[in-house]
Each structure stands twice: as C-alpha cells, then as structure tokens.
Amino acid sequence: MHCRAPYFQAQDLDALDRRLIDSYQRGLPVRTRPFHTVAERLGTSEAEVIARLERLQSLGVLSRVGPVFDHSRAGASLLAAVAVPEAERDAFAELINAAPGVNHNYAREDQAREHGYNLWFVMTAPDAPELEARLGALEARLGVPLLRLPMLEGFHIDLSFPIPWAELERI
Amino acid sequence: MSVSICPSSSAPTGDEKNHEALDRGVQGLDAADRAIVLATQAGLPLVPDPWGAVGREVGMSGEAVLERMQAMQASGVIRRVAAVPNHYRLGYVANGMTVWDVDDAQIARLGREVAAIEGVSHCYRRPRHLPHWPYNLFAMLHGHSVDEVERQAAVLREHLGEACRDHRILYSSRILKKTGLRLAGARPDAASTDTERRG
Structure with a gap:
C-alpha cells in the first residue's frame, strides 16, 4: 500500500455530492429502495443519487456504500x-x-x-x-x-468526521 | 519531524477476555447471515433494489436479505449501513496511535471523555504488559497534518492531567497490509487486498 495525495478536486463535488457524504456517512435507510428514500429527502431522483454514489466511489471519495461490521x-x-x-x-x-x-x-x-x-x-x-x-x-x-x-473496553465507535470542504478547495 | 503520513487505520478490535460474548456473537450468525456479510462487505451494488441484487447472488429473496440486514443491525453485528468516506482522500492524511498510561481507577470515566475529544476515532482500554508496556488506554487521532495530530495529543494530555503517567504517539509510516475481508475467518485465504477502506 502506498500514500497518495487526494486526486480529486473538491471543486468538482457540488452541493448535492457534499450533502450525500455529510448526511449518509452516519447511515443509510435500511429499507426497500434505500436510494429512493435518500433521493426524496434530498429533493432529487433515485437515478441521480445512484449515479452520484457511483461517481464518488470511482473518485475514491467514498470507500464503499454498504454495511460497517462490528x-x-x-x-x-x-x-x-x-x-x-x-x-x-x-x-x-x-x-x-x-x-x-x-x-x-x-x-x-x-x-x-x-x-x-x-x-x-x-x-x-x-x-x-x-x-x-x-x-x-x-x-x-x-x-x-x-x-x-486485546480490547478490554471500547469507548467510541462512531467514525464520522466533519468533512472540511472549504479547506479541501485550497488543495 | 520526518514522518510520512498514511491513511488511517480501520478499527482494530479484539476481546480475549470476554470469550463468551465473542462466541455468542459468532454463533448468532448463521450460514445465510455469513453469506450476506461476504456478499456485502466490499459494498452494496448501486442499483435501485440492492437487497434483491444481493439476494440473487446468495440465493435468497431481497426481502429475506433486507430482514436479515435489519436483524444484524439490531443485534449490533452491523453498526450501520452507510456511504463510507475515504477520510484520507478527504484531507485526514495524518494518523497517530496515541497510547497512555492512565490511573486504572479513573480509566472508565477518562476513556469516555477522551473518546469525545475532536480528532479521536477509536478509543480502547487494553491490558498493560509491565514492565515494558505500561499503556492501558489507546486513542487513534486523525488530522490534516502531523502538527494537528500533535495539537490533538496535547489536548488529550492536558485533559488526562495527573491521572496520566506517560504516553507515546506512534505514527504509521507504511501500510504493509490492509485487506477488505471483514468477516473474520470465513474465508481467510481468500482475503483480497484493497488500498483503502474504513471499518
């Protein structure tokens, strides 16, 4: 494995991309047609949500969309x-x-x-x-x-971070 | 300071002390659950009906997959189903594993408090191995630079005060292995290596 600088431009991610990441890093609805639910909440279409998640994955901004196991x-x-x-x-x-x-x-x-x-x-x-x-x-x-x-006690399991969008635009 | 900086660690977890809890957890997953875990741990198919797509892969209905995902979430096997950001790509390029020698009588309270401090992703109590390893509290710090991680560590040091006798910061200089396999032992030899993921 190796280290790389971010290879996407934060400017290429628009407000909807950022809302998708900010809102759904904490959890997607686990129900029928989850991306349809997300689209309704964000005021866009299911196809648009799916297309944007695919693009964010291909850019490496999202590692994956899926379950986080304990x-x-x-x-x-x-x-x-x-x-x-x-x-x-x-x-x-x-x-x-x-x-x-x-x-x-x-x-x-x-x-x-x-x-x-x-x-x-x-x-x-x-x-x-x-x-x-x-x-x-x-x-x-x-x-x-x-x-x-061995882990004797876990004090924290939340892995969401505020994404510093403004700062990223200067990279 | 000449350290290189690498993507942050995924949750290193373990529990030797509580074998019973572990065994219950393992036994709580049946073959169908395990098939779903294996089919989804690298990510869901991005289609309108992801549960149906997973179901076709593992030979069950989409409804059954969804019900089992919900049940695994309720039992805590799945923490959440989420759009998992690659924090390294998003600017969190420095990570430091900080280890602290903290007064045992105060560690439960201090652990919870440290876990809430900005920049801390994982925070665990682990056993000391005296005399060479006196550290009983681990906190993984993430920042945009090594300097920021150093500042976060200073905040932790101040917060722990006299309850802390000693501490160190270990920076990752290289990732030598990081696999996408998350269901431990299910197919240990089929572990695929990927460049970055967050657990």
Whole structure:
C-alpha cells in the first residue's frame, strides 16, 4: 500500500455530492429502495443519487456504500505488535502478512524510542481458540514475543468526521 | 519531524477476555447471515433494489436479505449501513496511535471523555504488559497534518492531567497490509487486498 495525495478536486463535488457524504456517512435507510428514500429527502431522483454514489466511489471519495461490521461480534480479533530490528522489518512483515487471519499490518514509528514496537497488526479468527492458535503459530514462526493487546473496553465507535470542504478547495 | 503520513487505520478490535460474548456473537450468525456479510462487505451494488441484487447472488429473496440486514443491525453485528468516506482522500492524511498510561481507577470515566475529544476515532482500554508496556488506554487521532495530530495529543494530555503517567504517539509510516475481508475467518485465504477502506 502506498500514500497518495487526494486526486480529486473538491471543486468538482457540488452541493448535492457534499450533502450525500455529510448526511449518509452516519447511515443509510435500511429499507426497500434505500436510494429512493435518500433521493426524496434530498429533493432529487433515485437515478441521480445512484449515479452520484457511483461517481464518488470511482473518485475514491467514498470507500464503499454498504454495511460497517462490528468485528468483535463477527468473530475474534486482536491487536498485536512486535519489536524487530529495522533492517529486518520487511522480512518480518512478509511473514506476518502471510499468516492466516492477519488483516492489517502497519509499520509504526515511535520517535521517542529507538527500539520500540514497530510492526502493528490485527489477527482475526472465527473464534477465540482459533485466534490463540494462530497467534501462537505466528509467534513461533517469528521467534520474537508478540505484544498481545486485546480490547478490554471500547469507548467510541462512531467514525464520522466533519468533512472540511472549504479547506479541501485550497488543495 | 520526518514522518510520512498514511491513511488511517480501520478499527482494530479484539476481546480475549470476554470469550463468551465473542462466541455468542459468532454463533448468532448463521450460514445465510455469513453469506450476506461476504456478499456485502466490499459494498452494496448501486442499483435501485440492492437487497434483491444481493439476494440473487446468495440465493435468497431481497426481502429475506433486507430482514436479515435489519436483524444484524439490531443485534449490533452491523453498526450501520452507510456511504463510507475515504477520510484520507478527504484531507485526514495524518494518523497517530496515541497510547497512555492512565490511573486504572479513573480509566472508565477518562476513556469516555477522551473518546469525545475532536480528532479521536477509536478509543480502547487494553491490558498493560509491565514492565515494558505500561499503556492501558489507546486513542487513534486523525488530522490534516502531523502538527494537528500533535495539537490533538496535547489536548488529550492536558485533559488526562495527573491521572496520566506517560504516553507515546506512534505514527504509521507504511501500510504493509490492509485487506477488505471483514468477516473474520470465513474465508481467510481468500482475503483480497484493497488500498483503502474504513471499518
């Protein structure tokens, strides 16, 4: 994966596009003909709503239109980290990525420490025993201890943010 | 400060302590639910009747798909069905995982308060691993720049006050893997990798 600057122009998104994003990042109606309901609320047609959602997806402004699942209710998962030598980080990352159940793997930098935890990943499994089996197998393969960080309590699950439209127009 | 900035993390969740809750959650999804999850986790078809289109894919009626989606939403398996913005494309280009060593006696209250602070997307209590890992509160910060994330972290530091003994900010320098598979373990070997998504 790599980082890219925004490749769309905020000026290309008109008021209706922005209302679609602002209003429906928190939830679409889960009912018959959902885009028809959205269109009625926004004073436009169902076909127009669908066309705009397709365009926003193709621009990469929307990742997708669909369900957001609660991982902890749809299986077992756990955040883990390892501290590995910088020169060997890519090799360790390959082993982690190849392990069944790993669905995120981030290189992270702790600027205050030279030898901190620098690979962070999420291990998933259908259930808790299988999760532990996968973690144990990966730990043995890596030969370094895993920092296991299960979620004990979640304080926030809302992922909507105000979109800074005015600021984006200056990019 | 020379850090590169990357799209923000999706929810890293886990719960080792509460196996029973997890098992109930898994058992709560039957084969038809799982088929619907797999068919919709990368997004709904953008057509007038998305439920009918999903139903044709998984071999059930559109009404049945809609009813099951509503039931999964009611039970919390689905948090919401939404137009999911790519926050990175929308200007939130910096993310910092902040970790805090917070007084256990106050963490329940402080966690809720921190979660409400601007820029915080995920906020979790996680176990310490002493002596090398004393941090028990995680808050993921998102901003338009590293400077903004630093300012947000300063706000958190001030809010936590004397209840906080130590903290760190870990910036993502590279995304090494990020898959679109959200139903854990259903088809672990069929995980497709996509460049960005938000959970």
